[in-house]
Amino acid sequence: AQSVTQPDIHITVSEGASLELRCNYSYGATPYLFWYVQSPGQGLQLLLKYFSGDTLVQGIKGFEAEFKRSQSSFNLRKPSVHWSDAAEYFCAVGTNSGNTPLVFGKGTRLSVIA
Amino acid sequence: EAGVTQSPTHLIKTRGQQATLRCSPISGHTSVYWYQQALGLGLQFLLWYDEGEERNRGNFPPRFSGRQFPNYSSELNVNALELEDSALYLCASSPGISGREFHEQYFGPGTRLTVT
Numbered sequence: 001a002q003s004v005t006q007p008d009i010h011i012t013v014s015e016g017a018s019l020e021l022r023c024n025y026s027y028g029a030t031p032y033l034f035w036y037v038q039s040p041g042q043g044l045q046l047l048l049k050y051f052s053g054d055t056l057v058q059g060i061k062g063f064e065a066e067f068k069r070s071q072s073s074f075n076l077r078k079p080s081v082h083w084s085d086a087a088e089y090f091c092a093v094g095t096n097s098g099n100t101p102l103v104f105g106k107g108t109r110l111s112v113i114a
Numbered sequence: 115e116a117g118v119t120q121s122p123t124h125l126i127k128t129r130g131q132q133a134t135l136r137c138s139p140i141s142g143h144t145s146v147y148w149y150q151q152a153l154g155l156g157l158q159f160l161l162w163y164d165e166g167e168e169r170n171r172g173n174f175p176p177r178f179s180g181r182q183f184p185n186y187s188s189e190l191n192v193n194a195l196e197l198e199d200s201a202l203y204l205c206a207s208s209p210g211i212s213g214r215e216f217h218e219q220y221f222g223p224g225t226r227l228t229v230t
Binding site for chain 2: 032034036041042043044045046049051090094100101102103104105106107
């Protein structure tokens with residue numbers, strides 16, 4: 001079975017600074033990878049996804065993520081953080097097995113300071 | 115295009131009662147997923163329905179049950195409520211169970227269940 005680890009529970013960055021949120025997965029084959037964002041009291045919004053091909057994936061709101069098979073990672077990046085990016089971010093992994101649901105990491109809470 | 119909708123937004127119940135939560139998927143989506151998000155525990159997979167059938171179930175007791183209707187909307191029922199059932203319950207939908215699209219889950223805003 002697949003698993004996901006988000007090593008950072010909470011990260012604080014200054015507005016305008018760059019951001020990298022870490023995600024490590026465990027799965028024997030090529031996984032399907034996702035990043036979601038959750039604002040307080042809200043549902044999750046899909047930021048970006050990786051299925052195959054180009055390992056650098058562009059998403060919404062200026063986010064990107066890079067799939068690194070050798071490191072089993074799918075880190076989320078943004079060059080310049082805005083105060084509105086403060087939220088909880090979840091990494092998720094899926095497989096090409098039709099009956100296996102997505103597995104989510106425990107999330108990283110992002111705080112943005114002035 | 116309307117997104118996933120859930121009702122009610124908030125639900126307050128007493129221990130031992132039953133709760134019913136509802137979800138309407140995005141038009142054209144046949145799969146519906148239910149998650150529990152309790153404080154500090156992340157998203158815990160509860161149930162997955164597709165074409166009216168239960169496809170998979172997470173590690174939850176049988177008092178968590180649900181169903182999917184012919185119009186693909188879904189209901190989650192929680193019987194004999196316990197205090198630890200207090201959580202945000204999220205519903206998601208996806209286009210189906212085959213192919214990559216199966217994994218693209220779109221979430222509703224959730225139902226906040228409080229058990230007192």
